[in-house]
Amino acid sequence: MSFTRMMEGNEAAAWGAKLARADVVPAYPITPQTELISNIASLIADGTMKTEYIKVEGEHTAMAAAVGASAAGARVFTASSSQGIAFMDEPLWIPPGRRLPIVMCMVNRSMAPLGGLRPDHNDSMHQRDKGWILLYCENSQEVLDTILQAYKIAENPEIYLPVGVCYDGYFVSATATPTTVPDQAKVDEWLPPYKHEWYDLMPDSYKMPPPKSFLKQRIGVAEAHQKAKKVIEAVDVDYKKHFGRGYGGLIEEYNCDGAEAVLVTMDSMTGTAKDVIDEMRADGKTIGLIKLKCFRPFPTEKFREIAPKYNAIGVVDRNNSFGSAGGGIVAVELARALYDLSERPVIANFHVGLSGTDVTMNQIRYMADETLEAAKKGKVKQVVDWVETHDLGEVM
Amino acid sequence: MSQIVRSFAPKVDQEKCIGCDMCQLYCPESTVMLTEEKKVVFDYRFCKGCGVCANECPVGAIVMVKEGTQ
């Protein structure tokens, strides 16, 4: 039966894997993903979850085992963070090219050196060029729901791509909020068992996709990403119909009516931003919020459709792309997406929350105000604003 | 399948052959076969002319000859 209780993001993720009936979970522990896999181990130990949990000796093997299991017809779930994802870099290239619908939680944590245990988005965002679909979640409930959606998206024969379900370490992974675990039977009805139409490794029914040229394989992945945009939106709508919760598919526009400027946020900071935007709206400031739920495929068309409504877009990048064309990863992507529009807003760009520092209410107020000013002036003060260098109070 | 290029090809003297099967057993490319009549035949489409069959033949019934003269 469905039940609701206080649940940390990592526990919600474990329940997501359980409800999806993941057959195989190869995983290696790393903070802050650890509680996810220990929760899975507990669910297996108490008989709640039936899965083959492989305690591998490193992340490289975790993803390689995931590839083997997925090709052999098992639904696979795995998870990692930070340096672990980096150690997995080589095998992470395999599932998109081989078109294996593996779902992996990327529990965001900053990268070495000098990164702490707490999040920024560089670990998952650096997977952007490999062909993984990347979805970002705001809280425990969204993590659970997104894992179920991820399998539905990944296993669509039009898509067959792996999905990274990303969420902030600590701010989501260890943060407990009320979370509803849907009824297993209802999930089973919505998410049918996994069967790959291209692969079958069993000797009596062996089947492999015919070899393709490198170019054709790459074009195939690119086309699948293009198709995935529609599928991601449709799956979210369908999920909402069945379970009553949706997240906007690719992006979620929040309090955007009549706004002259918007902030673009991702992940856990979005919840904080929603509170700030409401306050600012009450003060008569015309600022709205766009939550970027799906970073890969990048919702280019969606942004092109809505961008002309605004005079400025303030992109909050919780990542670095050193020496880039200008600012953080999302800002650069968005600039390309809007480049050939005849009328386009100015793009303000902010770096904040790096190496797990808190994204505070004051910081969001500051970024919103700066974006509004850019909207009025039609230009930004600086290409990228390192928000944490300003003293905005809110220290402990 | 890549194009097979070879300088030498195996040739069997059926008179000398004792049908012992060593050539078939050790051929790395599985291109030597003993027919039901115990006749040694080669699949020249795929034989690479390595000469293992000739080397392993206990009675010297297989010789490597210039490609095209087998």
Next chain:
Amino acid sequence: MNEIRFHGMGGQGAVMGALMLAEAAFNEGKYAQKIPVYGGMRRGGDVTVFLRLDDKPIRRTSGIYEPDAVIVLDPTLVKHPPTRSGLKKNGVAIVNETVKPDEIDLGVPLSKVATIDASAISAEVFGVRAIPIVNTIMMGAIAKATDWVKLDSLFEPIMHTFPGRIGELNVEACKRGYDAVEVS
């Protein structure tokens, strides 16, 4: 929204205590959120936990810089600057201390101060430890000193977290905290 900050040391159970308190509030029909701030999974070192209670869903995930209340799990942390940082005027403080409530100084006038010698109770209930486990004792004290949760609501989360004998010990500790706390 009621924003509460827990200050403890690794091993005292601040994170779990805040979670159990959140669960108790949730079971009473409130919305709750717990965000822990700590380093690795080691003992010792300071631990901060943010707890929010509200009648409507809680969305923000930022830290609590101007708390309505602080819960101090160890006497040494009273003078610790982060404990005092941003505490609201007329806020609430519940402190593991041997002194009377009116002797507690957190730098601002407070509407309510409660003190309890949780370390001593912990030694009696759980035995003497280098880092005393005080979370469930403090929870009992909180239940008496504030209207955040009822004492009875705490028992289910405790038994759920620690099934069996350990849970019973912790329920006892919680009740002892409830009985022993002194409120100004």
Next chain:
Amino acid sequence: MYNDEFEKYYEEQLIQGGTTCCPGCGGPLFWKLALKTLGKNTIVYGDGPCAMCALRSIKIPHYAIHFSFIADGATGISAALRAKGRNDVTLVSSGGDGASSDISFGKISAAAERNENMIQICIDNEAYMNTGIQKSGLTPYGAWTTTTPTGKESNKKDIPMIVAAHKVPYVATASVAYPQDLARKLEKAKSIDGFKYIHTVIPCPTGWRFDPAKAVEVTRLGVDTWVNPLYEVEAGVLKVNRKAEAKPVQEYLGAQGRFRRLSKDQIAYVQGEVDKKRDDLLANDAKKIIH
């Protein structure tokens, strides 16, 4: 001529003639011999770069990622087989010497530690041959490679014994020059649950510098000189399978160009090492060596 007969023959052999391997390569020979025993109800995972060329030609399910992926994907397949309740399928994981002893050594160790239900095979041609003959952890002492132009200065890792030390149920060395012994060992490995390891030194005419025609002969010499002895460790008990009197190592070394630079002293050193190993094996024959 005989094309149809050969097509039928390849189906039965479970391997297609004409792989992309070098003439005289032991890789396709190994797979031809092995598949005869392993049979159709088998999944082969992984590669060994050179032997990968042979794997592309096999006619049973096989799945390879690439070079640095040894034992790991098979672990996933093994879990998938358990999840599907398929205990009738034999799972084989293969790797070359470089993968098994260097870059993926930890993966084999971990799979052994987890006692994954698979037959892990090391197809050892004693150097990174696919990249053009570079030294690996399994290149023998004194061997020329492009990265050891004056001969390798250190010894070969004893991977079979290292794996045996993991207390896995079965470890064996085997050779394509002794097909019956090889078949028996694979048969045994198939019948045992858990992690089985089979190490086979296969000939590489290109990298070892000898006439491809001598491929089997040189490999046989490797066994007969006790450079690559045949033994098995079952449930910790050692059994030496071929106890014939040793031929001098010079016969084996002298047959290969890669050992051409070895001095008399070095050859004596190799002989000494081989003698010690042989004495050790024979002294412990039929004894429990892993407790």
